[in-house]
Amino acid sequence: MANMKEIARMAGVSLGTVSHVLNRSAPVREPLRRRVEEAVQAAGYQPSALARGLRRDKTNMIGMVIPDVTNPFFPAVVRGAEDTAFANGYRLVLCNTDNDHSKELVHLNELRTYLPSGLIVIPSDFSDLTRQAESYQRSGAAVVCVDRLPRRWHGDSVTAANEQGAHAATRYLIQLGHRRIAAITGPLHLTNSEQRLRGFRRAMAEADLPIAPEYLQESSFDLAGGRSRALLLLRMLPRPTAIFGGNDMIAMGVLQAIRELGLRCPEDVSVMGFDDLDFAALINPPLASVLQPGYQLGATAARILLDRVHGDGGPARHIVLPTELRIRESVAPPRASEAGAGKTRAGGARAAGRTTPRSRKKQ
Amino acid sequence: MANMKEIARMAGVSLGTVSHVLNRSAPVREPLRRRVEEAVQAAGYQPSALARGLRRDKTNMIGMVIPDVTNPFFPAVVRGAEDTAFANGYRLVLCNTDNDHSKELVHLNELRTYLPSGLIVIPSDFSDLTRQAESYQRSGAAVVCVDRLPRRWHGDSVTAANEQGAHAATRYLIQLGHRRIAAITGPLHLTNSEQRLRGFRRAMAEADLPIAPEYLQESSFDLAGGRSRALLLLRMLPRPTAIFGGNDMIAMGVLQAIRELGLRCPEDVSVMGFDDLDFAALINPPLASVLQPGYQLGATAARILLDRVHGDGGPARHIVLPTELRIRESVAPPRASEAGAGKTRAGGARAAGRTTPRSRKKQ
DNA sequence: AGGGGAGAATGAAAGCATTCAATCCAATGC
DNA sequence: GCATTGGATTGAATGCTTTCATTCTCCCCT
Incomplete structure (x- = not known):
């Protein structure tokens, strides 16, 4: 493929002029501009992203570091980030950490050599992101954290x-009238698990309901743990008459356990999930859940990152999506x-949530 | 961060020597090699991926172009590719096409400017990949097609x-004794849909069972279409007493329709899917399906691509995974x-498939 | 008509690593 | 002891674009 020198020669102008036409970095008068544009067309010329990045000390790549794309919650986040990035001319380099902070570290170090514009990170367990991010920021790359936060x-x-x-x-x-409500939380060293537990506790406290210690179980975020x-x-x-799962996979495990013991949901035990993955509405019984806007999470993170790239030097933003x-x-x-004695039978509760159909998967 | 010249100065050697130590591109005697390595350590030096790519005319990036990560089948493919790529020092740039061939084209063109080592592509509908790939191959990048093939x-x-x-x-x-079996295929312009239909037809023909034309329905690969x-x-x-869905999403739609009409699965209608997505085993009733090795698909594609990068110039390989x-x-x-009159009640059929538990999701 | 100035265009330098032709050295062979 | 050979080392050239200091044009004003 032709290079810029070639284009300059074809258009009979200098390198600088070609560059200015391409980047609108300086005004170029009509006749020259036209000649350059025609030469670019004719040669099918595209600037080298590498040379450009080398010179500018920054590429239009964004490192996306997540635990595992295969985990049903994350693809939506990735997609949200990719759409926003793509629409602005940025590309995503995808890295899976498997929640292993040493693997995360490898990715973080490697990624640096590409001079990405920034990083969107769903931190691994015990992530060292806080320290790593400093060095990125020093070199002008933005780092945005999504879904859960590393310590400090x-x-x-x-x-x-x-x-x-x-x-x-x-x-x-x-x-609804439940009094004996158990919770199976995700790993409590994850900030999101911990926050969910806090919400659970607060609701129970507000209703003056005690939580038996054995009704609080910590689990990994997967089906086996939930089960x-x-x-x-x-x-x-x-x-317990109701079980609140730390995420939908856990809740699925709960449903499985219920079936195994010959009990029935919701007659014997109510089950509530968290995430509202696509399949939650599709299973039997359809799983009540707390919708987490995965796509928005990713899209918003990319948005913030791009703002930073474009020079937003304001204080750190902590967006919390509903x-x-x-x-x-x-x-x-x-x-x-x-x-529960004396408790009304959830008169207004029905209005609290609406079930909206969701489905748009194609293959 | 320090550059190579800096390291050369620190170690008291030439640029070339540093490069040779870093790339093992020529033998370097012990004392020099040690000095270089120490300097690299001391400076925390990492070569610039951009400068390297620029010089070598090739980076260690691989473009991964797929319809949509959010589609439950694809993440496994991506993950398989990423693992293999990562283990060999390559990184994945993820691009979603939404099955839109013009969006695919944009990605394909853009990606070129990064000089990726190759591309792993799940083609969009009506993909123009065949033509695009030529130009990649001319510039030494390998292109591997996964899951479905574009025309020609x-x-x-x-x-x-x-x-x-x-x-x-x-x-x-x-x-099992079914005679009136219907099929809801995916879009028949996709090679995978078409092949599945062919398999369906062959089995029916071999059993001398007719296929009523109205028992063959084409659908998009999603729940709504299946329903x-x-x-x-x-x-x-x-x-029909049994319905074969072109993929699991379609089969889910079938299950939903069955429920809506007050019928029961499997008593009234048997349902078979294709893909064996994670949730197939988890729903109620658990969905029989044809397991497609998504992870292997991606991993194998990456393997082939790396072989090509390492100089395998053999004839095109067409891997078909079981x-x-x-x-x-x-x-x-x-x-x-x-x-079916005279049909035995599927004595040996039970042995044809085994149900193996699968679950390893973590968040 | 000449000077000044704004705007346009230029081209060399910089950014970083790889490669190759050239140089250097030591050891081997005669 | 000298020439030859092979391995080790060097440094200049290369790949491509952006940037910036400089030069050039042309117009306007006095």
Whole structure:
């Protein structure tokens, strides 16, 4: 492919002029500009992204570092980021960390050599991002943190309203009449898990409901963890009438455990998830959940990053996107014999969440 | 960050020597080599990927062009490719085309300016990849096609055994005693859809079963399409006793339609999917499906690409990875009154597929 | 008509690593 | 002991674009 010198020769102008036409970095008078544009057309010339990046000390790449694309929640975040980046001429380099902070470190170090404009990171467990980000920022690259934060993070971040979401979900269960509500949280060293737990606790406290310590189980964010903790919970006496899962995978595990024990959802146990993954509405019974706007999370992170690239030097922004309760058939009032004494039967609760159909997958 | 000249100065050697130490491109005697390595350490030096790529006319990036990460089948492919690429020092630039060939074209053109080592592409509808790939290959970049092929594709490819998979699935339904089997295919301009249909037809032909034309429905690869086609099929008289979906999303739509009409699966209608997405085993009833090795698809594509980069100039490779039947509760023999006259009740059929638990998601 | 100045165009330098032809050295062979 | 050979080392050239100091034009004003 032709290079810029070639174009300059063809158009009979200097290198600088070609560059100025290409980048609008200086006014170029009509006749020259036209000649350059025609030469570019004729040669099918495209500037080398490498040479450009080398010279400018910055490329239009954005490093996207996430635990695992294969995890059903993350693709939406990636897609949101990619769309926004793409629309602005930026490209995403995708890195999976498997939640391993040493693998994350490798990616972070490697990525630097490409001089990306910035990084969008969903931190791994025990991430060292805070320190790494400093060196990026020193070299003018922006770093935005998404979904969960590493310890001591003070930079830009975009997260979901985990606490509110969990609070609303728990409150809904309480309004339905549940009193013995258990929770299976995700790993509590993750800020999002911890926030969800806090929301759960707050709702329970506000209703003056005690939380039996054994009703609080910590699990990994997966189906197996949810299932095993649910098996424990479901065998306790008295048995909880509702279980709040730290995410939808956990909730799926709960549903599985319920089936295995010959119990029924929602008749015997109500189940609430978190994330509202696509399949939540599709399973049987449809899973009530707290919608987390994955796409928006990614898109917003990219937006902030681009603002930084374009010179926004303001203080760190901490965007918290609203969550939304999606009520579905996996939650129902407890059996009459179980209903909280004196509690009304969730008169207004039904209005708290609406079920909106979602489906737009194509292959 | 320091550059190579700096390192050369620190180590008291020439630029060339530093380069040779870094790339093992020529032997360097111990004392010098040590001095260079120490200088690299001390300065925390990392070569600039941009300068390197510029000089070598090739970077260690791989363009990964897919329809949509958000589509549940693709993340596994991406992950397979990323793992293999990463293990060999390559990085993935992710591009979503939304199945739009003009968007694909934009990506393909843009990507070129990064001088990637190659491209892994799941072609969009009506992709112009065949032509684009030529120009890549001329410049020494490899292009590998995955999952489906654009028209007239003669380059490297990695696909699943779509025909065999569909054949095995259909044969299984037949062996269960079904005779009126309908199929809802994906878009038939996609090679994978078409191959699955061919497998379906072959199995039916081999059993001397006719296929009523109205039992063959074409749909988009999504839930809505599957649902609407299923509603048509389920209202036909005689009603099919089994429906084979072109992928799992379509099959999900079928299940939904069945429920809506007050029918039951598998008692009234058996349902078979294709892909074996993670949720297939988790829904109710668990969905029988044809496992497509998404991760392997991606990993193999990356493997081939790397071989090409390392100089494999052999003829185009067309890898076809085996699919595997996953029998689950969504399929069962038809009601006794429906069973094909003279057909045995699928004695050996049960052995044809085994259900293996799969779950390893973490967040 | 001459001087000044704004705007346009130029081209060399910079940014960084790789490669190759040339040089250097030591050891081997005769 | 000298020439030859092969391996080790060097440094200039290269790839491509952006930037900036400089030069050039042309117009306006006095």
